[in-house]
Structure formats: C-alpha cells, structure tokens
Amino acid sequence: MMIDKNKGLPEEILNLPESSFEMVQTDEIKDEKFKTKPIGFFKDALLRLQHSKISIISFWIILSIIILALIVPNITGFTYTEQDLAKRNLPPKIPGLENIGIADGSRVLTNRKKDSLSDTNRYPEGSIIEIVREYESKGVAMVDVKVDAYALAGIEDDVYHWFGTDYLGRDLMTRLFKGVRISLIIAFFSVITNVIIGVIYGSICGYYGGKVDMFLTHFAEVLDGMPYIVITILFMILLGSGMLSIILALCITGWIGTARLIRAQFYRFKGREYVLAARTLGVPDVKLIFRHILPNCIGPLITRAMIAIPGAIFSESFLAYIGLGIKPPEPSIGILLSDGQSVLLQYPYQTLFPAILISVLMIAFNLFSNGLRDALDPTRRGEE
Amino acid sequence: MAEESNYILEVKHLCQHFSSGRGKNKLLVKAVDDVSFGVRPAETFGLVGESGCGKTTTGRTIIRLYNPTSGEMYFNGRDIAGPMTKDLRRYLTDNIAMIFQDPIESLNPRMTIEEIVGEGLRIRGMKDKDEVRARVHEMLEKVGLTEEHATRYPHEFSGGQRQRIGIARAMIIKPKMIIADEPVSALDVSIQAQVINLLNDLKEEMGLTILFIAHNLSVVKYFSDRIGVMYYGRLVEIARGDDLYRCPLHPYTKALLSAIPEPNPITERTRKRIDYDPERDHDYSVEKPTMVEVAPEHFVYCSPSELEQYQKQLGL
Missing domain, CATH: 1.10.3720.10 (MetI-like)
Structure with a gap:
C-alpha cells in the first residue's frame, strides 16, 4: 500500500526547489546567561525566610x-529552691510599673473586721492602701481592704518579686x-x-x-x-x-x-x-x-x-x-x-x-x- | 534473526509481568509479552506504540529498573538478564544510560545542575572536584548551556533546557547506548526539533546507539533507522523506517500511520482514520501467529494465511 500524501496539491508547491526553504533554527544551540545572580540552597532559603515578617518575629x-x-x-537574686514561708503567695511587684498601679504588690483582702485594721501587729504601718468597701454583717462593721502584701509580710521596700512568689x-x-x-x-x-x-x-x-x-x-x-x-x-x-x-x-x-x-x-x-x-x-x-x-x-x-x-x-x-x-x-x-x-x-x-x-x-x-x-x-x- | 552477531543489544522473548493482590484477587498484567528485537551498533532503533503498550517498560527492563519475568537480554554478547550482582549493575550503568520523558520530574529539584550532571562521574570514583567541574562544563557546552548554568537549580530552566540537562547527565559517563524514553513528547514542537537535532549530533559525534521510545510517529520517522511497532505488550512489526512508512503490513501499523495529520489541507480534509480491532482483524483461533520475516529486514507478527496475504501485497 502506497500512501501518496501529495495528491491534489498544486504543481508549484510540489516542485518547490530546496533553495527556497530556510532553516529556522541553526544547528548550534547557545543559551543566554541568566541575568540574576546564582545563590545556594540555604542562602536562598534564608533570603525567603527573611521576607516573612511573622517568621522573623517568631x-x-x-x-x-x-x-x-x-x-x-542567675540575676534575680533568688534561687529556685530558696524558701521563705513569710513571703509565701506574694503578688507580683515590678519596679517602675508599681507607680502606675499595676504589679505594685497590692492585694485586696475581703471580709475583715473594721476594728482589726488598727491592730499594728496584724497590719503594720503603711500596709493598708485603701478601704475598698465598707458594709455591715450581723451587726459587725466589715471592710474589704486593699493592702500592700509586701509591707503586710514585713518585707523591706526594695525587695521585688516580679512574678510574685508561690506557696x-x-x-x-x-x-x-x-x-x-x-x-x-x-x-x-x-x-x-x-x-x-x-x-x-x-x-x-x-x-x-x-x-x-x-x-x-x-x-x-x-x-x-x-x-x-x-x-x-x-x-x-x-x-x-x-x-x-x-x-x-x-x-x-x-x-x-x-x-x-x-x-x-x-x-x-x-x-x-x-x-x-x-x-x-x-x-x-x-x-x-x-x-x-x-x-x-x-x-x-x-x-x-x-x-x-x-x-x-x-x-x-x-x-x-x-x-x-x-x-x-x-x-x-x-x-x-x-x-x-x-x-x-x-x-x-x-x-x-x-x-x-x-x-x-x-x-x-x-x-x-x-x-x-x-x-x-x-x-x-x-x-x- | 539474521546477523545475530552484529547486534549490540539483543532482546529475546522478553516478558515483564506485574502482579498485584493475591489469591482470588490476583491480577496479572503482561506489560511486555514475548518481545524480541536487536539493535545494531550506531543505529537508532525506534519503538512506537500507543500509551500503555509497554514501550517504557521494555526500556526500563533493559536497564534493569525492573527485573524481567523471563527472557534473555544480551549487551555486546554479555548476558544482562541474569541475577543482579554489583558487577552487572556496574556494567549496565557504565554502558547504558537513559533519558527520561518528563523534563521537570527527571531532575532533582534540590540539587544544582553541576551536582546532577556530575553525579555519574562522582560515583565512578572521580574525587577531584575541579576535574568533575571541568567535565561538567564541557558537557554543558556541548548541549548548548553555559558554564554559568552549573550553579543553578532545575526550576530556573525551561523545559527544553532541562531536557538538554538530562541529556548531558546521560552522556557524561560516555555510554555506548542511550535509551531515550519519549525524550521530546513533553516539549513543544519547536523545542522538539532542537532536542532531536542535539541528540542526532551527539550520536554522530560519540558513535552512540540509541533506543528511541516514542509515540509520535513523525519524530520517530525523522530520527530512526529501524522501527519496532508495539501493541499491547507485543512487537507486531519491525522494519526499516522507510519500509514501514511506505508499505506498512500489520493492520495496527496501518492504523497508527493513518492517524498522522498531513501537512496538506486538501488531503487532510479527506484523510481516513483506519480502525484497529484485533478481534475483527485477526483470526487466530486456528493458526497461531509468529514473528515472520516477510521481506528482508521486515518482520511482521502474523499467522501463515496472513503471511501469504502480506506477501501478495508486497508483490513477492
């Protein structure tokens, strides 16, 4: 079986001389250099990591x-095993922040007899900051009182437990x-x-x-x-x-x-x-x-x-x-x-x-x- | 077959079956079934057929990516179908190289071009970095890339460039034979010509033998000396390129050829697609088909009665 693919084509197309064809691509392939700079794998990764703000922040x-x-x-001045039962459960006290009312080492004590506030054995001088609420219960005058827990525990003013203390x-x-x-x-x-x-x-x-x-x-x-x-x-x-x-x-x-x-x-x-x-x-x-x-x-x-x-x-x-x-x-x-x-x-x-x-x-x-x-x-x- | 001693690669009755499942669900796929052919030194042997007909499997079995189920394979007279020893692996990898289909998939995205191309040298014991680099640069020049490209990663290149890198990787170990597994089917037409021409030049320069696997008949015709047509795991026709195109004998080959679009608008309009249906076209209930040499260098898989018919067609 012969397959004649050229049937029906006009003569002038069939008999085109070879000289009228032109190679579109020359035999020699030559690629351009890349214009960008080459970078290594890890350097490349680092570059991309730096583009991600979240990663950098993290x-x-x-x-x-x-x-x-x-x-x-090593620099807090305390060790992690140092116990002092007098200082237990102290609230946070941070230098600087204490003046604006946050982390000033204060705590609110509730349901205290009003009379007991004047007892300097229990409440040393300067330990009471303010009385938050006054009320009466069963004929006894009661208060909720905000105290300086550090002064209450009898600790000097210059001791700071930034995150407080534990039990x-x-x-x-x-x-x-x-x-x-x-x-x-x-x-x-x-x-x-x-x-x-x-x-x-x-x-x-x-x-x-x-x-x-x-x-x-x-x-x-x-x-x-x-x-x-x-x-x-x-x-x-x-x-x-x-x-x-x-x-x-x-x-x-x-x-x-x-x-x-x-x-x-x-x-x-x-x-x-x-x-x-x-x-x-x-x-x-x-x-x-x-x-x-x-x-x-x-x-x-x-x-x-x-x-x-x-x-x-x-x-x-x-x-x-x-x-x-x-x-x-x-x-x-x-x-x-x-x-x-x-x-x-x-x-x-x-x-x-x-x-x-x-x-x-x-x-x-x-x-x-x-x-x-x-x-x-x-x-x-x-x-x- | 005649001139047996002339073959650089000879494949005899190669079978490659894959099975999955066991017991009742066992499924046997005969990807390659009783395939025999030979490739002569410095020739290009084309292997064509539709998707899934076993061309790629044949190529991969030859280079022993798969272990053949049965059959014999000889390369330069040495048996390469036997059990995989270190020695055989070395012999195979030194002499046969492979070019893959997908230019994106076939280059490791985590390695630079220099590492990819130079790997074949390094695992062959070339320790000197400068020597490896020099050879890599030389090879890159040959495939039309520049030295500067060696430090780049594959994703920076276009498809055609990547395929040329794949060719460089295969060529750098100076193999005797290349198995090109559809090297151009993933590229667009203008780049196909570029890569094919490059392969041709390298082939002539290095005296390579090429087993060219493709489904694009026009590419195969341009490139191959002899062509084998595969259908459903079997070779159905082997002939010289010209013979196959001028007078195809097997109905499947005719069907394949009739599917090529023609660059002639007048005939293209009336081009008829020939169907191939093995049930209809063959009657193998009585006579069993075998591979027969119908004309010199022209083998067809047929039964005796078909043989007569084919011979008549050729005017013998």
Whole structure:
C-alpha cells in the first residue's frame, strides 16, 4: 500500500526547489546567561525566610525566651529552691510599673473586721492602701481592704518579686525561667531522638517497601498501641523520676509519627523519574536515600519537629500535672502550671505567667516552623 | 534473526509481568509479552506504540529498573538478564544510560545542575572536584548551556533546557547506548526539533546507539533507522523506517500511520482514520501467529494465511 500524501496539491508547491526553504533554527544551540545572580540552597532559603515578617518575629521571640531562660535564673537574686514561708503567695511587684498601679504588690483582702485594721501587729504601718468597701454583717462593721502584701509580710521596700512568689515563698520568675530551661531541654532532646529514630526507621520502611515495610510498620503499630502512661510509670519505677525517664517516655512512641511521615514521603518520591535516573547511573542505595529522597522530606520534617517541641513541652506538663513530672524542687512549666491551678482563684498570677509563656512559646514555634518550611522549599519560590 | 552477531543489544522473548493482590484477587498484567528485537551498533532503533503498550517498560527492563519475568537480554554478547550482582549493575550503568520523558520530574529539584550532571562521574570514583567541574562544563557546552548554568537549580530552566540537562547527565559517563524514553513528547514542537537535532549530533559525534521510545510517529520517522511497532505488550512489526512508512503490513501499523495529520489541507480534509480491532482483524483461533520475516529486514507478527496475504501485497 502506497500512501501518496501529495495528491491534489498544486504543481508549484510540489516542485518547490530546496533553495527556497530556510532553516529556522541553526544547528548550534547557545543559551543566554541568566541575568540574576546564582545563590545556594540555604542562602536562598534564608533570603525567603527573611521576607516573612511573622517568621522573623517568631524567631526573635523564641531566641529571647531561650536567652531569658539562660540568664534570668542567675540575676534575680533568688534561687529556685530558696524558701521563705513569710513571703509565701506574694503578688507580683515590678519596679517602675508599681507607680502606675499595676504589679505594685497590692492585694485586696475581703471580709475583715473594721476594728482589726488598727491592730499594728496584724497590719503594720503603711500596709493598708485603701478601704475598698465598707458594709455591715450581723451587726459587725466589715471592710474589704486593699493592702500592700509586701509591707503586710514585713518585707523591706526594695525587695521585688516580679512574678510574685508561690506557696513556699519561692520567687516565681526564677522558677519560671528555670522551668523553661528544663522544659526546653526535655523537648529538644526528645524531639532530636525522635527525629533520628523516625528518619532511619521510616527511610528503611519506605525505600525497601514490601515485606520489610510490612514487618516494621506492624511492629511500630504494636508499639503505638501500648498506653504510654503505663510505660512512663514503668520508666519512673526503673530509673526514678527525673529528666531521663521523662525523655525516654516521650521517645518510646514519639518517633512513630515521624517514621510514618518519612515513610509516606519515601513512597511519594522513590518512584520519581529523577530517582530512577539516579538508579540508572548506578547510584548506591544509601546515597539514593540520603541524597536524593530525604532532602525532599526536609520541609515536612522540620515543620513536624518544630511542632513537636511545644508538643513535648505539653506532654511534659501533662505528666507533671498528674504527678509524674520531674522530681521537686526542680521546676518545669508543667509543674508551675499544676501548682498554680490549685490556687487559681486566689492567686491567678501563679498560673497566668507560666500560661502566657507556654502559649507564646507554642505559637512562636508553630509560626516559625511554617515559615521555615516554606523557605526550604525551592519550588515555592515566588508564590508569596 | 539474521546477523545475530552484529547486534549490540539483543532482546529475546522478553516478558515483564506485574502482579498485584493475591489469591482470588490476583491480577496479572503482561506489560511486555514475548518481545524480541536487536539493535545494531550506531543505529537508532525506534519503538512506537500507543500509551500503555509497554514501550517504557521494555526500556526500563533493559536497564534493569525492573527485573524481567523471563527472557534473555544480551549487551555486546554479555548476558544482562541474569541475577543482579554489583558487577552487572556496574556494567549496565557504565554502558547504558537513559533519558527520561518528563523534563521537570527527571531532575532533582534540590540539587544544582553541576551536582546532577556530575553525579555519574562522582560515583565512578572521580574525587577531584575541579576535574568533575571541568567535565561538567564541557558537557554543558556541548548541549548548548553555559558554564554559568552549573550553579543553578532545575526550576530556573525551561523545559527544553532541562531536557538538554538530562541529556548531558546521560552522556557524561560516555555510554555506548542511550535509551531515550519519549525524550521530546513533553516539549513543544519547536523545542522538539532542537532536542532531536542535539541528540542526532551527539550520536554522530560519540558513535552512540540509541533506543528511541516514542509515540509520535513523525519524530520517530525523522530520527530512526529501524522501527519496532508495539501493541499491547507485543512487537507486531519491525522494519526499516522507510519500509514501514511506505508499505506498512500489520493492520495496527496501518492504523497508527493513518492517524498522522498531513501537512496538506486538501488531503487532510479527506484523510481516513483506519480502525484497529484485533478481534475483527485477526483470526487466530486456528493458526497461531509468529514473528515472520516477510521481506528482508521486515518482520511482521502474523499467522501463515496472513503471511501469504502480506506477501501478495508486497508483490513477492
């Protein structure tokens, strides 16, 4: 069968001489240089991170909290174990702010007999600031009175507890930042351990697949099914209550999520053409895993690790709350919160400061990790 | 087949079956089923067929991205279908390189061009960074890019440029053979010509053998010395490029050729599309089909009665 494609065409088109054709493109291909400057991967990421105002703010917040945690416990003039029962449950008193009526170390005492106010043993001179309300109850004159708690406790004027004191008279600011230090150490260590175990485990699952994957995934599933409170208690019995058992307790199941994430990423990327291309070049398995596939997981991995840090702080707080925390008198945010919540109505500031700090820390970590993820993904360039 | 010793790559009765599920739900897909062909040194062998007919799988099985279910494969006389040893992997990756279809997918977005192109050298033990860099720059020049491009990431390049980077990556290890898996089907037409011409130049310069996998018949015709037509995991016709276009024998080949648009508005208007329905076009209930050489260098998958008919058509 002959296919004649030229039938019906006019003669002059059929017999066009070759000279009337002209090559549109010459054989030599030569590309222009790019006009922009080349930049490396991490420099590029940094540049993009700097464009995100929220990330920058979060970063500075995290950094300042860390710096505060490092220096504050050493410069307040109190130690985190120093007890003074005379000074217990003092309200916050901050130099400068006291003159405008905030954090001036005052407290309102309710239901006091009016007569007792003149008793200088109970109310030393200068301790009563003002009478808020006067009323009569069962024929007795009663008052609600605003007092200077510091003067009432017989403390000199130049002593300042910025965040107040707790039920044993320990300075709360010292304890709070000491607690942040301990909580952050626990969080960083448990997250780093989780990431390392999770990455290796997940990589093996995802890369090799098949029976290896099935066995390892089921093993993780079984581990995940164990109640971790029980495991934590076992660790406490075995190792005593301390930082190590908390870190171990947070690690025992914490890596499973990371492993699942990495496994899913491997399934997503191992069939990509560039991975196949690397295989056809003879790239060995280890290099394929760490050089070609894993860098693609960096974004979700960093986000996850960053979110896991406040998560770990929360878990630690929860354990402290149910009495499985680190050994007293060591403070942690969780212990301060659980101490504070028992006197929440009388002394709300004891809960307020740790609560504000943990919230700020959590929000800052989340926002910063989001910014970091976007910055580390070169394909998202120009999307913002 | 004749001239067996002349083949650089020889594939005999290659089968590649994929199964999924087990027991009652077991599903067997015969992606490549009893495929045999040979490729001569310094020739371009085109493999065409519709989507999903097993062209890509054939290519990937040859370079052992998949383990073949059965069949034999020889490269330069050496068996490359056997169990995967370090030695064989090395032999394969040194001699055969692959160019992939999708220029976006086939370059690692996290690596610079220098890392991507130079990787083949580095894993072959070239430690000296300056030497690698020099070779990468030389290769980039060859494919029409500049030295300055080496420090860039893939997302900064256009599709055609990326495909040329893919070619540079494959060529830098100086392979004897290239498996080009639809290297131009993701590019627009003007860039297709550019990439094809580049491949052609490099082929002549380096004396390469190319297994060219494509579904675009006009590209294959322009580029290939011999062409194999695949349908449903089987090779149905192998012929020299000109022969195949002038006198296609197998009904599927005719159907494929009839689908090419013609650059002639008068005939294009009346161009008839030929349908191919294996149930209707073949009657294999009595006679079993085999691969037969109908004319010199022209093989068709047919039954004896069809063979007679084909020979009549060719006027033999």
